[in-house]
């Protein structure tokens with residue numbers, strides 16, 4: 001039997017899965033690492049932690065593997081998007097990585113609009129300037145840490161840096177490069193125009209390859225540290241959302257994905273690169289060659305739940321915290337939550353807004369709060385579903401993945417809020433499975449990604465919308481949407497008091 005490994009470098013943890021040719025997950029290992037929030041709006045991680053935890057995870061996986069290590073034919077990656085890893089000319093990391101959910105770069109986004117122009121930016125990159133994207137982070141370091149920036153020779157995205165440490169080879173690939181604001185998304189080239197406008201040498205951007213392309217093999221040192229074979233081929237991999245799409249079979253028009261990881265996304269496949277969403281949703285290259293996807297992003301989806309658990313139920317598991325939320329009525333007994341813990345992206349690109357609980361009363365218990373958090377996250381995702389429906393897309397069913405898809409009640413809430421059938425897969429690890437599919441495709445196990453996806457992706461259960469709940473959620477959703485408008489100026493006033 002032959003095997004492939006998918007490595008999903010998430011925000012909360014790295015998840016490593018070993019899959020065989022029949023699409024069975026033979027093993028999975030997860031190793032977590034912390035987020036560093038030095039100031040309000042800041043979010044960083046140490047790249048060395050990603051490297052160490054992945055090494056530990058792979059070593060554990062190989063140690064428990066009963067087969068022949070040489071039968072592990074390929075390894076590929078899925079990675080949290082947009083994070084800036086800055087390197088000097090010896091490829092040494094110059095500072096902590098600044099992550100996708102870091103919103104310190106509002107001034108830099110403004111400058112990008114002024115220098116490039118809104119229409120030209122959309123024309124080249126297909127996306128607006130959002131705080132989470134990579135170019136604003138590069139400009140922030142240039143402005144605020146010039147002594148670091150003058151040593152910078154190259155930037156990498158998180159999973160590209162991880163792969164570099166396994167192979168010694170420097171690459172990026174289109175699906176992740178699309179989230180930098182430096183890629184001409186339609187033409188699939190780094191934008192010389194944008195680099196010139198910000199005085200960045202084009203060599204500052206790593207060479208581009210396709211997601212399924214073989215970029216090297218495991219180095220001897222890395223093989224010694226993990227037990228992997230130096231014969232194992234390394235394939236480029238993709239952005240976590242592109243890999244989540246591949247790992248959920250979102251490989252043709254008409255399919256929709258909902259992923260609740262640290263962030264939350266609603267994603268839709270696009271065959272063409274010229275649809276006009278006017279920057280309302282992100283428009284990126286897929287991990288499937290010459291395909292695209294559009295997506296709306298909730299910055300703090302799973303993060304809202306893990307924040308709530310860490311602050312109010314530190315010693316409880318997610319299972320214990322959510323136990324019994326199915327008995328709390330729709331609407332959490334009059335409690336509404338908006339998940340704007342670190343600002344928001346879709347539909348309100350707003351780094352200043354913060355979260356709220358509205359309607360708290362003396363009778364509310366922890367279960368009411370837990371359900372309100374889940375409902376609020378789901379309402380936020382529904383704003384993206386609405387944008388897609390308004391653009392003419394029909395969304396009758398949605399494949400749901402990510403850590404949030406572990407909870408049955410949440411999946412039913414998704415069905416009721418989205419008014420769509422929710423499909424749960426056998427494993428919620430869509431991005432890791434997507435990475436494994438890329439490795440299997442790259443290794444030549446099938447002629448198409450779809451062929452491998454048909455074997456690797458196994459639906460487990462469906463959740464149908466309950467009409468009575470759908471009606472109640474429609475009413476609540478109208479109230480939910482009002483909270484943003486009613487709390488926007490309050491949060492602008494509170495900004496001065498944040499850490």
Ligand SMILES: Nc1ncnc2c1ncn2[C@@H]1O[C@H](COP(=O)(O)OP(=O)(O)O)[C@@H](O)[C@H]1O
Pocket residue numbers: 009010011012013260261262263301302303304305306318319322402403404405406407410
């Ligand atoms: N048993 C569970 N039930 C519901 N949600 C969960 C459960 N376990 C984890 N989660 C949610 O999943 C999130 C992590 O999902 P994951 O897909 O691993 O994220 P990432 O890829 O960003 O690291 C957590 O923030 C948490 O909110």
Ligand SMILES: O=C(CO)[C@@H](O)[C@H](O)COP(=O)(O)O
Pocket residue numbers: 010011012079080081082100101132179240241260261262263264265282297
């Ligand atoms: O910023 C985005 C997408 O634009 C996020 O979706 C990140 O890619 C992080 O993903 P998770 O760690 O939540 O999976």
